[in-house]
Structures are given as C-alpha cells and as structure tokens.
Amino acid sequence: MKQSYLNKLCRSSAFWSILFMVLVFTITRLGMLYPQLIERFYSNTLFPFIASVLGVLSNWISVSLSDLFYLFLMLYLFGLVVWLILRRIKWFKFIQRLIVLSALIYGSFNIVWGFNYYRIPINPRLNITSSKPATAALLEVFEDLVEETNDAYLKMEINEHEEVLNSIQNSYRLNNNFLSIDTTLLSLTPKRISLSRFFASASISGYYGPFFGEVHINKYVPAIEYPSVLAHEMAHKLGVTSEAEANFYAWYTCVHSQDSRLIYSGNFYLLQYFIYECSKHEGYADIVAKLRPEVKQDFVQTYEYWMKLMNKNVELVASSVNDAYLKTNNVHDGILDYDGVVRYVVDFKLSE
Numbered sequence: 139m140k141q142s143y144l145n146k147l148c149r150s151s152a153f154w155s156i157l158f159m160v161l162v163f164t165i166t167r168l169g170m171l172y173p174q175l176i177e178r179f180y181s182n183t184l185f186p187f188i189a190s191v192l193g194v195l196s197n198w199i200s201v202s203l204s205d206l207f208y209l210f211l212m213l214y215l216f217g218l219v220v221w222l223i224l225r226r227i228k229w230f231k232f233i234q235r236l237i238v239l240s241a242l243i244y245g246s247f248n249i250v251w252g253f254n255y256y257r258i259p260i261n262p263r264l265n266i267t268s269s270k271p272a273t274a275a276l277l278e279v280f281e282d283l284v285e286e287t288n289d290a291y292l293k294m295e296i297n298e299h300e301e302v303l304n305s306i307q308n309s310y311r312l313n314n315n316f317l318s319i320d321t322t323l324l325s326l327t328p329k330r331i332s333l334s335r336f337f338a339s340a341s342i343s344g345y346y347g348p349f350f351g352e353v354h355i356n357k358y359v360p361a362i363e364y365p366s367v368l369a370h371e372m373a374h375k376l377g378v379t380s381e382a383e384a385n386f387y388a389w390y391t392c393v394h395s396q397d398s399r400l401i402y403s404g405n406f407y408l409l410q411y412f413i414y415e416c417s418k419h420e421g422y423a424d425i426v427a428k429l430r431p432e433v434k435q436d437f438v439q440t441y442e443y444w445m446k447l448m449n450k451n452v453e454l455v456a457s458s459v460n461d462a463y464l465k466t467n468n469v470h471d472g473i474l475d476y477d478g479v480v481r482y483v484v485d486f487k488l489s490e
Contacts, residue, residue, distance in 0.1 A: 151234070151238050152234045152237045152238055155237055155238040155240075155241035155242065156237060156241060158241050158242075158245050159240070159241040159244055159245055161245075162244065162245045162248050162249070163244075165248070165253065166248065166252075166253070166255075166256055169253060169255075169256025169257075170256055173256055173257055173258045173259075174258060176253055176254075176256045176257045176258075177257045177258045177263070180253045180254070180257070181253070181254055181257040181377050182320075185251070185253070185254060185377050186320040186322065186323060186377075188249070188250050188251075189250075189251075189323050189351050189375065189377070190322055190323065192250065192349075192350055192351035193323065193325060193326060193351050193375075195350065196326075196327075196329075196350045196351055196352045197325065197326060197327050200327075200329075201329075202329045202330070202331070202332055202347070202352060202354060203347070203349075203350040203352060204329075204347025204349060204350050204352045204354065205331070205332040205333075205347075205354075207347075207349055207350070211239075211243075214239070215239075218232060218235060218236070246349065247348060247349070250348055250349060250351070251348035251351075251377075251379070252348065252379075254377045254378070254379045255379045255380075257377070257379075259380075259383075260378075260380070260382075260383045260386065260482060261482070261485060263318060264316060264317065264318060266482070266485050266486050266489050267485060267488070267489045268485055269484070269485050269488055269489075271484050271485075271488060273419050275484065275488065276415070276416060276419070276480075276484055277416060277419060277421050277422070277425065279412075279483065279484050279487045279488075280412045280416045280422075280425055281425045281428070282487070283405065283408060283409055283412055283483075284409070284425055284426070284428050284429055285428070286393075286405050287402070287405040287406060287409050287429070287433055288428070288429065288430045288433060290393075290398070290401045290402040290405050291402055291430060291432055291433055292398055292399070292402050294360075294361040294362040294399060294402065294403070294436075295361055296361040296364055296365075296399065299328070299364070301397075302364060302365050302368065302397070302399065302400070303328065303368065305365070305395055305396070305397035305399075305400055306365065306368055306369050306372060306391060306392070306395070306400065307324045308395070308396070309369075309391045309392070309394055309395035309396075309397075309400065310324055310369075310372070310376075310391050311324065312394070313390065313391060313394050316390075317387060317390065317391070319376045319377075320376065320377075323375055323376050323377075324372070324376075326351075326352075326353055326372070326375060328353045328354070328355050328368060328371075329352055329353065329354050329355070330354070330355060330356075330357050331344070331345070331354045331355065331356050331357070334356045334357040334358055335358070335447075337356050338356055338358040338444075338447040338448070339447060339448055339449035340448075340449070341444060341447075341448050342356060343355070343356045343358075343359045343363060343367045344356055344359065344367045344368070344370065344371045345371070346371050346374035346375060351375060353368070353371040353372055353374075353375055354371065355367060355368060355371065358447060360440060360443055362402070362403055362406055362436055362440060363403065363406075363407060363440065364403070365392055365397075365399060365400045365403040365404070366388050366389070366392055366403045366404055366406075366407035367388075369387065369388035369391045369392055369400075369404070370384045370385060370387070370388035371384075372388075373387035373388055373391075380478070381478075382478030382479045382481070382482060383478075383479075383482070385407075385408070385411070385478075385479035385482075386479050386482040386483065386486075388404065388407065389404045389405075389407060389408045389479065389483065390404075390486075391404070392404025392405075392407070393405060406433070406436065408479065408483065410437075411479050411480050412480055412483075413426065415480045
C-alpha cells in the first residue's frame with residue numbers, strides 16, 4: 139500500500155513541481171550567503187548564454203512575447219476559476235494545477251534572470267568604495283550635478299529612436315571595462331508596451347520582461363526621459379536587477395556618451411533623485427536656485443505631463459505590487475531602492 143502511494147506520488151506533476159521550486163529556493167538562499175558563487179557561475183557564465191538564446195528569439199519576433207505570455211497566464215487562471223465554478227474540475231485538481239504553474243513560473247524566472255538578485259553588489263563589483271558621506275559632501279555632489287545639467291541642457295527632440303539605441307549601445311561598449319558587462323547582450327530591439335496608456339496611469343515608463351529577455355518602453359515616455367529609461371531597462375537585460383544599480387548604469391552610460399541628448403537626459407534623470415534626497419538639508423534651496431530657467435521649465439513640464447496621465451488609484455496598486463515584488467527578491471528597500479542611486483553616485487564621485 140505504501141509502495142503504491144509512493145509510486146503515485148512520484149508520478150505526480152505537483153510533487154516534481156514542488157521539488158523543483160524547493161531546489162530553486164535553496165539556490166537563492168545559498169546565493170544570499172555566497173553571492174560570489176552566483177556572480178561567477180550564474181551572472182558571468184550561465185546567464186549570458188541564456189539571455190543570448192532568448193535574445194535571438196525575441197529579436198526575431200516583432201510583437202512583445204512578454205505581453206502575450208502575461209495575457210495567456212491571465213486567461214489560463216480565469217479559465218481555471220470558471221471551470222472550478224462550473225464544477226468541471228475538482229478542488230484538488232485546481233490546487234494541483236496552481237502549484238505546478240506557480241513552481242514553473244518561480245523556477246523559470248530565477249533561472250532565466252532572477253538569480254542575478256543574489257549577485258555581488260555594485261560597489262565591490264565595480265570597485266567603488268562604500269562611504270557614509272557627510273551632508274556637506276552630498277550637497278557638493280548635488281551642486282556639481284546642477285552645474286553639469288545646466289551645461290548639458292538642450293531642447294530635446296527625438297525623431298529617430300534607432301539613433302538613440304545605437305548611441306546607448308555604443309556607450310555601453312565603450313564603458314564595458316568599468317561597468318563589467320557582457321556586450322553580446324546589447325543586441326536588442328526595444329518593444330512598445332501593449333497597454334502603454336494603462337501603464338502610464340501607473341507612472342510606469344518601461345519594464346524588462348525576463349522570460350523572453352525583452353526591453354519594453356512606454357510610448358508615452360517624453361523625449362527628455364527616453365534615453366535614460368531605455369538605458370535603465372537595458373541594464374536589466376545585462377543582468378543588473380537592482381533598480382538603484384540600473385539607475386546608476388543608465389546615468390553613467392548616458393553621461394559618458396558622445397551623444398548630447400543622452401548626456402542631458404542622464405543628468406536630468408539623476409537630478410530628480412538628488413532633489414528629493416537633498417530637499418531635507420539646509421542649503422538645498424540655494425543650490426536649486428542655480429538651475430537655469432530652461433531646466434526648471436523641463437522639470438515643470440515633465441511633472442505636469444505625467445500628472446495628466448497618472449491615475450492615483452492605479453499608481454498606488456502598481457507601487458504596492460512592485461514594492462512586494464522587489465522585497466520578495468532580496469531588495470530590502472522595495473520601491474525605495476530606486477532612490478539608492480544617489481548613494482552610488484556619491485560613492486563613485488568620492489572615489490574618483
């Protein structure tokens with residue numbers, strides 16, 4: 139009787155799915171303890187191979203495979219619930235299918251990209267000295283950034299997105315030694331988010347689809363932010379999972395480009411985080427007053443533009459989901475991780 143039960147259990151898809159999920163979860167726990175192993179054997183070895191294979195598939199097909207995949211998942215779950223209500227499927231079978239689906243998604247996500255959440259952090263990876271700067275040092279970097287943004291100002295117009303993509307790719311290649319990336323992963327075709335208007339109401343300008351290695355950009359992203367958003371999402375494709383780290387990669391790549399549009403976009407993008415971080419400190423108002431009127435106008439117009447598109451309820455739900463997602467994947471600060479770019483830039487500037 140026991141032998142028969144064990145044989146039946148071993149043939150169960152749910153059993154193997156749970157076993158698969160436990161194995162993947164165990165690797166993530168080991169990654170938290172030994173990030174150097176993830177860095178060496180996954181981030182620098184297995185991941186580039188997987189991402190390259192996925193890239194060939196996604197670049198060959200013009201439509202967003204990620205959007206189709208998420209649509210399929212929603213329809214599948216909806217169908218399961220309908221079948222359960224109509225009693226076409228029993229509770230046991232319903233739960234079993236949910237377990238299998240959850241295990242496959244969880245395991246696949248980590249294998250194709252998610253293990254990068256447990257790699258070595260950016261400071262030791264890029265040889266940037268970690269510091270706890272005094273307020274004076276923070277404000278000094280802020281003031282330098284204001285000056286650099288003023289100098290980089292230009293009227294932003296992007297008629298050819300392909301040109302911007304090429305400029306970002308070239309900058310990533312030129313700065314490869316410092317950023318420590320696999321340049322073979324730079325071959326990509328950015329895809330438009332299918333529900334761009336809905337995503338814009340949640341203030342989402344882009345996202346990376348890990349299951350197919352796809353970079354997605356919201357069609358409503360204004361020209362001034364487009365280069366930085368694209369560089370940010372490309373950083374995710376390169377295996378940079380942390381939002382703060384992706385922001386750093388985007389800023390560094392843009393400001394070290396030979397394309398003046400990227401330089402202004404990168405500084406403008408970063409300046410928003412510094413303004414938020416430094417607003418609580420004395421001396422902030424004096425520094426902001428040094429912004430040239432055209433830059434201030436860009437800030438006002440960009441803010442008003444997104445406010446017109448945003449739906450507060452949708453944005454709140456999206457932020458909560460994103461926060462939970464990040465915290466589940468070893469990003470302890472959740473959505474506040476985006477602001478961590480200030481710390482990385484200050485560390486970098488003080489290390490120069």
